[in-house]
Amino acid sequence: MNLLITGGAGYIGSVLVEDLIKKGYFCVVIDSLETGHKRAVDPKAIFFHGDYGDISLLKKIFLEFKIDAVIHLAAYTLVSESTVDPGRYLKNNLAKGIMLLDEMVKAGIKKIVFSSSASVYGEPKRIPIDEEDPLVPTSPYGLSKKLFEEILEWYKKIYGLKYVSFRYFNASGASAKYGEDHHPETHLIPNIIERAYKIKKGIRDIEPFHIYGNDYNTHDGTCIRDYIHVKDISKAHILALKNLSKLKYKIFNLGNGSGYSVMEVFKTTERITGVNIPFVIDKRRPGDPAILVASANRVKKELGWKTDIPDLSDIINSAWKWKLNHPNGYNVL
Numbered sequence: 033m034n035l036l037i038t039g040g041a042g043y044i045g046s047v048l049v050e051d052l053i054k055k056g057y058f059c060v061v062i063d064s065l066e067t068g069h070k071r072a073v074d075p076k077a078i079f080f081h082g083d084y085g086d087i088s089l090l091k092k093i094f095l096e097f098k099i100d101a102v103i104h105l106a107a108y109t110l111v112s113e114s115t116v117d118p119g120r121y122l123k124n125n126l127a128k129g130i131m132l133l134d135e136m137v138k139a140g141i142k143k144i145v146f147s148s149s150a151s152v153y154g155e156p157k158r159i160p161i162d163e164e165d166p167l168v169p170t171s172p173y174g175l176s177k178k179l180f181e182e183i184l185e186w187y188k189k190i191y192g193l194k195y196v197s198f199r200y201f202n203a204s205g206a207s208a209k210y211g212e213d214h215h216p217e218t219h220l221i222p223n224i225i226e227r228a229y230k231i232k233k234g235i236r237d238i239e240p241f242h243i244y245g246n247d248y249n250t251h252d253g254t255c256i257r258d259y260i261h262v263k264d265i266s267k268a269h270i271l272a273l274k275n276l277s278k279l280k281y282k283i284f285n286l287g288n289g290s291g292y293s294v295m296e297v298f299k300t301t302e303r304i305t306g307v308n309i310p311f312v313i314d315k316r317r318p319g320d321p322a323i324l325v326a327s328a329n330r331v332k333k334e335l336g337w338k339t340d341i342p343d344l345s346d347i348i349n350s351a352w353k354w355k356l357n358h359p360n361g362y363n364v365l
């Protein structure tokens with residue numbers, strides 16, 4: 033099967049392309065490298081540095097490589113940035129996505145797996161969150177994902193597109209080769225790990241880790257999230273590709289089904305790294321709901337998916353190992 037992976041040089045894309053290639057899929061990657069890294073693309077994939085909304089590039093790829101299905105990961109992904117620059121998010125995540133869908137339709141490509149997000153739910157009414165729960169995004173980022181899911185449903189009705197949309201909870205961890213390297217890094221686990229690494233290397237003069245809010249309605253006042261290993265996310269995509277034509281449901285939560293507070297993640301990372309990390313309590317970050325924990329029953333039942341790495345310590349440990357082996361991320365100094 034020949035695949036186009038948009039955003040294949042990003043964090044999740046890099047691990048997914050590695051796994052797809054191991055399974056014998058032919059992979060073409062488009063990535064603008066705004067947040068992705070050329071070195072994060074498996075050398076066996078065909079790589080195009082470009083924009084996934086570039087119609088002529090899409091036409092060329094679809095024609096040249098006889099693409100059977102698209103895995104659409106490319107997006108701007110920062111919730112808080114989207115709350116100050118909504119247009120940037122809606123243009124990139126929606127308008128370009130529509131270009132991609134239209135080119136797929138013209139080329140007769142009927143299959144797409146889309147990376148959506150738990151942020152479509154906004155402040156959930158109940159925990160764990162079920163796929164049928166109300167979608168009330170609290171950020172333009174979440175809105176962009178919600179609207180794209182609706183657009184997929186219309187393309188299904190009108191053009192017979194077969195799609196799966198995965199609502200990712202908190203992707204984390206790393207494979208041996210590929211991990212998380214964002215600039216700036218906003219995510220919880222790599223931010224804590226970065227400080228642990230510097231302290232381990234004897235750098236004392238570091239900015240303390242900032243906990244964004246300890247006055248949420250949770251057991252310790254810090255936000256609760258559902259951390260899911262990036263290899264488990266990857267596995268779900270491969271199952272979706274195999275079963276795309278015969279699925280009852282199209283939309284699936286991808287999470288472990290268990291939540292950990294920011295403070296619990298912080299303490300676990302201190303234990304794994306063996307480092308005491310200075311921290312401060314900062315104000316809440318805009319757009320952050322108090323608790324996001326998935327019900328993963330649907331994906332388990334319908335796709336036969338289960339987590340291979342459910343344990344938070346194992347997830348953090350894989351990210352820590354990656355940091356030790358790639359201290360500068362993809363920047364080889």
Ligand code: UDP
Pocket residue numbers: 111202218219220221223242243244245255256257294317320
């Ligand atoms: N967080 C934090 N300090 C940081 C980064 C994140 O306290 O330096 C908190 C953030 O407010 C949220 C949780 O950690 O409650 C997870 O944030 P992340 O950005 O990793 O993922 P998100 O849930 O926003 O997708």
